[in-house]
Amino acid sequence: MIEYKNFTQAYERAVVDLWNKCVWFDPITVNKFRKQALFDDNFDPNLCWVALDAGLPVGFVMSTKRKFPYLERGLEPDRGWINVIFVGEEYRRQGVGTHLCDLAENKLKELGAKEITLAAYSPNYFFGGLDEEHYPEASAFFLNRGYSSLSKHYSMGRNLFGFDLSDECKKKMQVAEEKGYRFKHFTYDYSLELLEFLKNEFGGGWKRNALMSMRSRTAEELILLVLDKDGKICGFSMSAIDDNPMRFGPIGIAKSKRNEGLGSVLLEYSMKEMENRGVHYMFFMTTDEPGRRYYERNGLSVIRTCSDYRKILK
Numbered sequence: 001m002i003e004y005k006n007f008t009q010a011y012e013r014a015v016v017d018l019w020n021k022c023v024w025f026d027p028i029t030v031n032k033f034r035k036q037a038l039f040d041d042n043f044d045p046n047l048c049w050v051a052l053d054a055g056l057p058v059g060f061v062m063s064t065k066r067k068f069p070y071l072e073r074g075l076e077p078d079r080g081w082i083n084v085i086f087v088g089e090e091y092r093r094q095g096v097g098t099h100l101c102d103l104a105e106n107k108l109k110e111l112g113a114k115e116i117t118l119a120a121y122s123p124n125y126f127f128g129g130l131d132e133e134h135y136p137e138a139s140a141f142f143l144n145r146g147y148s149s150l151s152k153h154y155s156m157g158r159n160l161f162g163f164d165l166s167d168e169c170k171k172k173m174q175v176a177e178e179k180g181y182r183f184k185h186f187t188y189d190y191s192l193e194l195l196e197f198l199k200n201e202f203g204g205g206w207k208r209n210a211l212m213s214m215r216s217r218t219a220e221e222l223i224l225l226v227l228d229k230d231g232k233i234c235g236f237s238m239s240a241i242d243d244n245p246m247r248f249g250p251i252g253i254a255k256s257k258r259n260e261g262l263g264s265v266l267l268e269y270s271m272k273e274m275e276n277r278g279v280h281y282m283f284f285m286t287t288d289e290p291g292r293r294y295y296e297r298n299g300l301s302v303i304r305t306c307s308d309y310r311k312i313l314k
Contacts, residue, residue: 002058002096004103007048009038014057015050022086025134025304026126036124037083041068049103051087051096059087059096063104064121065111071204073122080113081121085138097141109313118142118309120153122205128153128286129306142309150308154292156300157283160275169268172261180229181262183269186219190233194225197233202252209241209250221277224270226253226262235262237270239282248274249284267298 007015012030020027037043042064051059064081082104087097108116119127132139132149143149165173173183186194191214198206213219218240226235237251251270253263274282283303287295292302 001053002091002094002099003052004049004099005052007045007050007060007062011050011057015060018057018060018088019084019086022088023084023135025131028126036126037062040064040124042066047104047107049100051091051100053091058091059085059100061085061100061104063108065108065113070122071208073204077112078114080108080111080116082116082118083121084119084126092137101141101145105311105313114313116147116311116313118147119306120308123208127306128155130309131304131306133305139307142311145311147309147311150310151288153286153288153306153308154302155283155285155304155306156287156292156295157281157303158271158300159280160271160282161280163271163275165268165272169265173265173269176260176262176265179260181234181260182227182231183266184225184227185221185273186223186225188214188220190225193233194223194236197254198236201254202250206236206250206252209238210236213238213241224266224273226257226266228257235266237266239270239274239279245274245277245279246281246283247285248282263294264298267295 012033016028016030016033019033044065044067047063047065049061050057062083062085064083066075066077066079069075082101085097085100085104087100105116118130119125120129130139130142130149139149194210195207198210210219210223213222222240223236223238225233228234234254234257235252237249239245239248241247241249248270251263251267253260253266271282286306296302
C-alpha cells in the first residue's frame with residue numbers, strides 16, 4: 001500500500017536517486033537539490049510529499065508558495081508553483097502521480113493560490129517550463145488535468161573551441177568605438193551605477209545577479225560593460241550566475257541604444273572572453289521566440305524547448 005508523507009531529509013538521498021532515474025534529461029546531485037530547493041527562502045516541507053512503498057520513495061512532488069517577496073514581483077499572492085513531480089516507472093498509471101498532484105494543488109489553493117505554474121519558479125528554478133519533447137508523458141498528464149500549454153521558451157548554446165571575433169564584429173566594434181563607445185570589464189567603481197542601470201532597464205532579477213557576483217568577488221572577471229561616449233553604462237553581460245562557468249547571461253543593451261549594433265558586438269566579445277578563460281562551451285537557459293531568432297543569427301543553436309504550463313484553480 002502506498003503511503004504519502006511530507007518530505008524530510010531522511011528521504012533526501014533516495015529522492016535524488018529517484019529523480020535521476022525519472023527526470024533523466026535533468027540529473028542533479030544532493031548539493032544541487034539542497035541549493036535550489038531546501039535552501040530556497042520559500043521552501044516549505046509541508047508543500048512537498050513523498051510517495052512511499054514499504055518505506056521507500058517511489059514518487060515525489062515539490063510545490064512552492066511565496067512566503068517572502070521576490071524583488072519587484074513581491075509575494076505574487078495569487079500564484080503557486082509545482083516545481084517538480086515524478087513517479088518511478090513501475091508505479092506509473094496507478095494513481096500515484098494523480099494523488100501527489102492533488103495534494104500539491106489542494107494545499108496551494110488552501111494557501112490562496114488562484115493559478116499554478118509548472119516548474120518556472122524564480123529565482124531557483126530547475127526547468128524553464130515543461131520540456132514536451134523529453135517528457136511527453138508529463139505533458140499528457142498535465143493537459144488532462146486542465147493545464148494549458150502556452151508560450152515556448154528556448155535554451156540555446158554554442159561550441160567555443162577556437163572562437164574568435166568575426167570580421168563583421170570587428171568592423172562593428174570599430175564603428176562603435178569611433179562613436180565613443182567602449183567595451184570593457186567591470187570594475188568596482190561602477191558598482192552603484194551598474195546596479196541602478198540594471199534595475200531601471202531590466203528589473204530586479206538582473207540587479208540581483210550582478211549583486212551576487214559582486215559579493216562573491218567574481219564580478220571583475222564575469223561581468224562586461226558597454227560605456228557610451230559620456231562614460232555611462234549602456235550595456236551589460238555576465239556569465240556563471242549559478243556558479244556554472246558555461247552558463248551565459250543575462251545580456252542586454254539600454255533601450256535607447258538598441259539601434260547602434262552594440263548587442264551583437266557585446267555577445268561576441270562575451271563569448272571570446274569565456275573562451276579566453278578556458279570555457280569551451282556556452283549556454284543559457286531561456287529566451288523567447290524573437291530572442292531565438294536573434295541568437296541563431298549570431299551562431300547559437302537551440303538545445304531544448306520548454307513550454308509555459310499554467311492552470312487556473314476553480
